[in-house]
Amino acid sequence: MTRIYALLIMVLFFVSCNTKKSVIQTTRNGSYSSVSQNKNNSSNKSQTIEASPRVKVTNELILNYIEKYKDVAQSNMMNYGIPASIVLGQALLESGYGVSSLCIQANNHFGIKCHNDWLGESVRYDDDSAGECFRKYNDPKDSFQDHAFFLTSRSRYSSLFKLDYKDYKGWAKGLKEAGYATDPQYPTKLISLIERYELYKYDIYINKKDIVRYANNRISNETERYVVSKGDTLYSISKKYNIPVEELKKLNNIFDNSISIGQSIIIK
The missing domain is CATH 1.10.530.10 (Lysozyme)
Structure with missing residues (x-):
């Protein structure tokens, strides 16, 4: 009987070691994907993000x-x-x-x-x-x-x-x-x-x-746009497309000099 108990304990130990855990990971382009990850698998170098715990909304x-x-x-x-x-x-x-x-x-x-x-x-x-x-x-x-x-x-x-x-x-x-x-x-x-x-x-x-309302902007099917990349400023875009900074701001309803990567800017 003692041997049977010992055998059962060993089986349970090995099963728990191989249990897989569901996590959320960020891929290189920043997207979340659900994966199964072995707790002892150190070869998986993907950055993991813990799922947000439920918070009571008060x-x-x-x-x-x-x-x-x-x-x-x-x-x-x-x-x-x-x-x-x-x-x-x-x-x-x-x-x-x-x-x-x-x-x-x-x-x-x-x-x-x-x-x-x-x-x-x-x-x-x-x-x-x-x-x-x-x-x-x-x-x-x-x-x-x-x-x-x-x-x-x-x-x-x-x-x-x-x-x-x-x-x-x-x-x-x-x-x-x-x-x-x-x-x-x-x-x-x-x-x-x-x-x-x-x-x-x-x-x-x-x-x-x-x-400056969007409804008054000069936007049509012929509108040309530029997508902001890292390092861009309103000044650099204005120089690149030969359009005054103030005109860029007016066309895009921008009231300061802040722009964001990925933002679509009207340039014509």
């Missing part, structure tokens, strides 16, 4: 998120005409209140996918379909800025910029109609968040004459 967590990003939301409103309430509401919804895997691991607070004009880092994430390509940012503020670029550089959102700056309900409904989200309840959820946390109080008066 009222305090949401209020802290709002406090952390309200200034950048108001800055986007001043520079691009997007209501701060919409910026914060979308960020809360799309980032899972700041604790989603996409938000934590890729600094993507708005669920913006790669699309054809993105040449920056990217990650793979299951959304409407399995393994979809999403943009990855070095800093959360880059995500907020790219959100502004995204809305101001696509004609399907141009009608939103004609709304009153306090009309967050019109913006919420318009975003859904323009195809930002597939969830039919998206406007309701967005409006509910804005009203529950009084995000509309961050909507500050803007003079439309001081905001």
Whole structure:
């Protein structure tokens, strides 16, 4: 009987040593993929990223998120005409209140996918379909800025910029109609968040004459674009294409000198 017990213990030991563990890894191009990795396999040199632990979403967590990003939301409103309430509401919804895997691991607070004009880092994430390509940012503020670029550089959102700056309900409904989200309840959820946390109080008066609207940009089928690469500046792009920096800023709704890798810049 003693021998039988000893044999069983040895079998259990060897089985546990060979148990495989599911992890998430980042590939060279930054995409996430699910793999099986042997605990004792030291030859696998892929960088691994632990799946984000489930975090209980509390009222305090949401209020802290709002406090952390309200200034950048108001800055986007001043520079691009997007209501701060919409910026914060979308960020809360799309980032899972700041604790989603996409938000934590890729600094993507708005669920913006790669699309054809993105040449920056990217990650793979299951959304409407399995393994979809999403943009990855070095800093959360880059995500907020790219959100502004995204809305101001696509004609399907141009009608939103004609709304009153306090009309967050019109913006919420318009975003859904323009195809930002597939969830039919998206406007309701967005409006509910804005009203529950009084995000509309961050909507500050803007003079439309001081905001360069996308609707007024010279954009047509003949528009030429340049995708920002590492080391590019507005000045270097202006020299390369013989166009004044101020003209570049006007065409692209840029109000400072910040540009991001992968950003699509109108040059003509």
